[in-house]
Amino acid sequence: MDLQLFTIGQLSKQTGCKVPTIRYYEGIELLPNPPRTEGGQRRYNAHHLQTLRFICHGRELGFPIKAIRELLELDQFQQDSRASTEDGCHRADQIALEHLHRIERKIDQLSGLRDELKMMINACKSGDNHSCQVMSVLADHQLCQHSHGAADDNE
Amino acid sequence: MDLQLFTIGQLSKQTGCKVPTIRYYEGIELLPNPPRTEGGQRRYNAHHLQTLRFICHGRELGFPIKAIRELLELDQFQQDSRASTEDGCHRADQIALEHLHRIERKIDQLSGLRDELKMMINACKSGDNHSCQVMSVLADHQLCQHSHGAADDNE
DNA sequence: ACTTGAACCTCTAGCTACTATAGGTTTTAT
DNA sequence: ATAAAACCTATAGTAGCTAGAGGTTCAAGT
Incomplete structure (x- = not known):
């Protein structure tokens, strides 16, 4: 109506x-x-x-606009032609899966960062001398190794 | 030299x-x-x-540039005047702690998203009819509740 | 000394996904 | 009829870079 x-x-x-x-x-x-x-x-x-x-x-849910656009087009396509609903579903599933992987990667990354930060902060607290571990960790990067990319890739 | x-x-x-x-x-x-x-x-x-x-x-480590700038100034300050190393340490610690909280919040958020996505995808896989759950979840938002903000706040 | 090619320079525009501001118009309620 | 709330467009700003155009400098080899 x-x-x-x-x-x-x-x-x-x-x-x-x-x-x-x-x-x-x-x-x-x-x-x-x-x-x-x-x-x-x-x-x-x-x-x-x-x-x-x-x-x-x-x-x-954090989907990039590009993905949403594609999902909308898929939806349109399915409504236009009654055909290939299964294909559309498959593609939608695939987009969601890709996004899931992006998010899981990001969670791993951030967990690494969290642990490293915790170490920095704990080192600072327990430091018997007054030099700041936060600073020296950032300067020298010696407390631990990490193997993640920059954390600022906007999804 | x-x-x-x-x-x-x-x-x-x-x-x-x-x-x-x-x-x-x-x-x-x-x-x-x-x-x-x-x-x-x-x-x-x-x-x-x-x-x-x-x-x-x-x-x-994902620190925003603003925070890095402040840390650098703190460092400069400590080198200039031999004073208040402890204050500087305290502030650096605080900045790191704030960042840690930001990251932990983000991890929680993303974990929620991950679970929701997994549900969507599983629903799609096991769907006996051919309608795509990914699409309908996005359209109707019925599978689950989530209480996080947008996931795109760049850190 | 000269040439070549890699590395350097500045400047501008583009990326994502909005948000904010200015300055003006329309709608709606009284 | 008026006044406030909601609407309109257009432009610029946010973060943190990245890419490209078009030109210059440096260092090494001949």
């Missing part, structure tokens, strides 16, 4: 997604352009709401 | 920090400006090398 229209603010409240972020998603063509009032304000329908929910939840 | 001079490329090799990154650190005034040759090329000394090592290791 789809007669219910929402303002951008209402959409924001329903999804928890901030207003500028919704506009941003429109700008990058992740969320379809909604119709406008005569005055130029956006009016969304139930389908927009659903799509935005999908996007937001994906982002909360 | 400090007579040994390095080119930016040599510094890069010694630290593992990429050449443009070294220049970037100079640009944001994290690494002091080195002297130049007549032709304008940078020539670094042992002190620069040490400082860059400190920075790089801090970044590898």
Whole structure:
């Protein structure tokens, strides 16, 4: 029936997604352009709401926008042609799996960092001399070895 | 004696920090400006090398640049005045501790995501019908509750 | 002395995923 | 009719780099 229209603010409240972020998603063509009032304000329908929910939840789960875009296209594809639902499912599964691996790698990395930091801090606490272990560990990197990349790769 | 001079490329090799990154650190005034040759090329000394090592290791550990900057200033302060080494140590310790907390929070977050993803993927695998659980979980968010913020806050 | 090629230089733009600000317009409620 | 809340666009900023263009300098070999 789809007669219910929402303002951008209402959409924001329903999804928890901030207003500028919704506009941003429109700008990058992740969320379809909604119709406008005569005055130029956006009016969304139930389908927009659903799509935005999908996007937001994906982002909360840490999926990169690129992956979400692909998942949305897959969804579109499946709705367009009734075919290859299994392929679509397979691909969606694959995207989720890739993401799972990214996250598991990141957890390992961070666990290593956590341990190294703990060592630094403990060394500092128990230091009988007053020289700071935090500083010297950072300077010399002698307390332990670690073999992770930089921790700042944004997912 | 400090007579040994390095080119930016040599510094890069010694630290593992990429050449443009070294220049970037100079640009944001994290690494002091080195002297130049007549032709304008940078020539670094042992002190620069040490400082860059400190920075790089801090970044590898995921410390934000702001924190590294503060640690460097603390270090400078301690070298300038022989005083308050203990205060400096305390502050360094505090910075490291804050960072440790950030990391532990992030690990918790990611563990939640990992579990949710695993559920999605398992649901997809065992699905007797051909509808994809990955998609529907993202759309409806029904399989489980999670209470973490967005996972994309870059550290 | 000269040439060659690697390494250097600056500057600008791009990346991800937003967020903030300025300055103006529309809608809605009274 | 008016006033406040919500909307609009456009631009710039955030973090921490990375990539590219287009030109210069350095060191080694001939």
